[in-house]
Amino acid sequence: MSQANESKLENYLETLLNRNIPVLREALANALKPIPEIKIKDWCEQNLYLPMEMTSRYGKYDMSLTPYMEEICECLHPLSPYNEVVLDAAAQVSKTQIMINVISFCLCNAPANMLFGFSNEEQKNNFVQSRLNPFIDANPIIKEKIFSKRKGEKGDTKSKKMFAGGTLYFASGEAAAGWRSNPCRYAFIDEVDAMPLNVEGEGSPVDLARRRTNTYYGRHKIFICSTPKNGKSKIISEYSQTDMRHYFVPCPHCGHYHEFEWERMLWDADGTHVKRAWYECPNCGLVIHDEDKMGMMQKGKWIATNTEKTDPKKAGFWLSGLYSPWLTWEGIVTTYLEAIKKNLESDMISFYNTVLGLQYKTKSDTPDWQRLFNISQASDWYLGEVPEDCIFLTSGSDVQADRIETHVWGWGKYNRAKLVDHKIFYCKQGEETKDVNSKCYAEWYDNIYKGTWQRKDGLVMRCVLNAMDRNYNTPAVNTFWERVGDPKKFILVRGDDYMQSPISTMKKDKPATNDTERAKSQNKQREKGVYYYYLVGSSYLKHEVYHAIKTEDNSDHTINGLYFLPKDISEEICRQMCAEVYIEPDEKHKNGYWKKLRDRNEALDCVNYATACFYLMGAYKFTLEEWDLIAKRLKDSIEHNNKKPVNRNTQKSQIQILNEGIQL
Numbered sequence: 001m002s003q004a005n006e007s008k009l010e011n012y013l014e015t016l017l018n019r020n021i022p023v024l025r026e027a028l029a030n031a032l033k034p035i036p037e038i039k040i041k042d043w044c045e046q047n048l049y050l051p052m053e054m055t056s057r058y059g060k061y062d063m064s065l066t067p068y069m070e071e072i073c074e075c076l077h078p079l080s081p082y083n084e085v086v087l088d089a090a091a092q093v094s095k096t097q098i099m100i101n102v103i104s105f106c107l108c109n110a111p112a113n114m115l116f117g118f119s120n121e122e123q124k125n126n127f128v129q130s131r132l133n134p135f136i137d138a139n140p141i142i143k144e145k146i147f148s149k150r151k152g153e154k155g156d157t158k159s160k161k162m163f164a165g166g167t168l169y170f171a172s173g174e175a176a177a178g179w180r181s182n183p184c185r186y187a188f189i190d191e192v193d194a195m196p197l198n199v200e201g202e203g204s205p206v207d208l209a210r211r212r213t214n215t216y217y218g219r220h221k222i223f224i225c226s227t228p229k230n231g232k233s234k235i236i237s238e239y240s241q242t243d244m245r246h247y248f249v250p251c252p253h254c255g256h257y258h259e260f261e262w263e264r265m266l267w268d269a270d271g272t273h274v275k276r277a278w279y280e281c282p283n284c285g286l287v288i289h290d291e292d293k294m295g296m297m298q299k300g301k302w303i304a305t306n307t308e309k310t311d312p313k314k315a316g317f318w319l320s321g322l323y324s325p326w327l328t329w330e331g332i333v334t335t336y337l338e339a340i341k342k343n344l345e346s347d348m349i350s351f352y353n354t355v356l357g358l359q360y361k362t363k364s365d366t367p368d369w370q371r372l373f374n375i376s377q378a379s380d381w382y383l384g385e386v387p388e389d390c391i392f393l394t395s396g397s398d399v400q401a402d403r404i405e406t407h408v409w410g411w412g413k414y415n416r417a418k419l420v421d422h423k424i425f426y427c428k429q430g431e432e433t434k435d436v437n438s439k440c441y442a443e444w445y446d447n448i449y450k451g452t453w454q455r456k457d458g459l460v461m462r463c464v465l466n467a468m469d470r471n472y473n474t475p476a477v478n479t480f481w482e483r484v485g486d487p488k489k490f491i492l493v494r495g496d497d498y499m500q501s502p503i504s505t506m507k508k509d510k511p512a513t514n515d516t517e518r519a520k521s522q523n524k525q526r527e528k529g530v531y532y533y534y535l536v537g538s539s540y541l542k543h544e545v546y547h548a549i550k551t552e553d554n555s556d557h558t559i560n561g562l563y564f565l566p567k568d569i570s571e572e573i574c575r576q577m578c579a580e581v582y583i584e585p586d587e588k589h590k591n592g593y594w595k596k597l598r599d600r601n602e603a604l605d606c607v608n609y610a611t612a613c614f615y616l617m618g619a620y621k622f623t624l625e626e627w628d629l630i631a632k633r634l635k636d637s638i639e640h641n642n643k644k645p646v647n648r649n650t651q652k653s654q655i656q657i658l659n660e661g662i663q664l
């Protein structure tokens with residue numbers, strides 16, 4: 001090497017060292033500093049402040065409201081023998097604060113690389129911007145360690161925060177790249193049940209975190225937390241491999257240690273208005289009030305419930321929302337009673353998962369068709385008639401090889417649905433529904449799309465929205481839809497078993513390239529050859545429909561969302577509505593699936609599509625007052641029309657009323 005080159009290299013090394021010396025010195029000092037034996041709880045209470053942006057209890061941090069947190073934090077202490085800690089819990093029990101506490105402690109006392117995984121990018125960015133950054137700003141002890149916060153230093157970005165002795169990396173379940181950071185000693189996984197089972201084909205978030213911490217094996221800490229979800233739950237599977245600790249609290253009267261269990265909760269309510277909610281001690285039977293909760297929790301203790309031999313390096317905790325200092329028992333019971341009244345399976349699942357931290361046992365096993373048939377014998381209307389409490393109609397049609405089957409459902413207050421008509425439109429012999437000129441399409445158009453039904457009080461009604469399945473013979477159904485040409489009243493739908501909502505936003509068929517060219521050249525508002533449709537959450541809706549038909553109607557008839565059939569309904573339709581059974585998830589079917597119990601099940605599809613229309617119209621959001629208002633306007637329109645000679649136009653105006661307030 002020439003002398004000139006040598007001196008260049010020396011200069012370079014010197015600059016490099018000069019630039020990094022403070023950092024290197026600090027990292028070295030931190031590495032040599034012994035980890036203090038102080039408890040994480042005590043250290044946090046002595047050193048941390050919560051900013052106003054994070055909580056209503058801002059100011060000096062204290063753990064007194066959430067005493068159950070102490071042991072969880074202690075298991076994550078760098079000196080504790082545990083390597084993995086699992087928290088399966090309700091929402092609102094301060095899971096995130098546990099992570100903030102541990103990260104703060106480790107960053108200041110045992111710094112090393114850390115990984116923080118979120119379910120998605122939005123959660124990640126929200127956490128960093130609205131919680132972590134204000135928290136760091138409020139805590140000089142941490143702020144001075146983050147590089148960007150010190151003059152002339154960089155290292156604070158959306159995906160990481162560099163600090164003296166390591167880097168905190170952020171990852172999301174939406175991108176595998178974030179999980180491929182440098183080796184980490186600490187990994188925190190938030191809401192693992194909201195993450196995909198497999199992140200971009202590279203494994204589960206938990207596997208990815210384990211891979212990242214390999215280098216530190218034996219000294220690593222992985223914290224996995226989540227509210228559980230129904231079906232295949234990663235948090236429950238991880239928790240079941242631990243010692244499964246539950247939080248026991250002493251009775252204020254007899255001192256007996258027990259858990260707060262939902263099954264033992266008692267209340268006095270008027271409708272959904274809860275006057276009081278209480279608990280009875282399983283030992284002495286005396287009443288325990290919500291106000292006793294905090295005092296009991298101060299003396300609470302975690303007790304392992306899994307006595308089988310488990311990995312001694314793993315600790316697991318389960319916590320119900322009944323322990324949350326942010327929720328009252330009255331509030332929890334109110335949420336429950338409201339979910340009962342709304343009668344949606346998804347609301348019950350949400351209550352069990354997020355409030356109780358439990359899975360909800362669904363009622364999706366097949367309903368009894370005979371019971372459905374027997375109940376309908378007490379109905380007071382026949383097929384082709386509209387019961388007086390129906391405010392508007394929707395239709396759902398299923399296209400088969402030789403016929404179109406259609407259900408017309410009437411909707412009313414409390415989201416209750418009544419079957420108004422069932423029609424089958426056959427093709428001529430030798431024809432099939434793949435031919436758009438088949439007579440079944442023309443008949444459907446005349447009888448359903450243009451069809452009218454009379455309500456018992458004389459109101460003439462049309463279907464405000466019609467949905468037709470385009471899964472089968474798609475080109476013919478597409479062409480037919482284009483011919484009808486009224487996408488606000490006639491929509492195409494396709495079932496999607498994985499969708500976790502009733503109906504999607506509008507989708508567009510990707511036209512072939514020459515179609516696009518043709519459409520462009522025509523430059524019309526609605527391009528020819530381009531078809532719009534909606535995805536219908538078929539599995540989601542089947543769960544809801546089954547949940548509803550299995551619900552017993554209560555005496556005051558205010559439970560939401562029941563389905564009723566007319567007096568002359570055939571046994572066949574009842575059998576078709578109960579034609580499928582839900583099979584729970586297994587290795588092969590990760591989301592579970594629906595199995596047909598008999599060949600014919602069109603009725604179940606038809607009711608799904610008609611229900612999807614109800615959701616698309618937004619009618620599920622109508623308040624009782626709005627339902628009453630629409631009902632009154634319909635009544636007024638009949639009286640108004642009775643004073644004038646009836647003509648086609650006034651009939652039309654009655655129907656137009658139905659469309660007011662309904663935004664498609």
Ligand SMILES: [Zn+2]
Nearest residue numbers: 251254281284
């Ligand atoms: Zn007692």
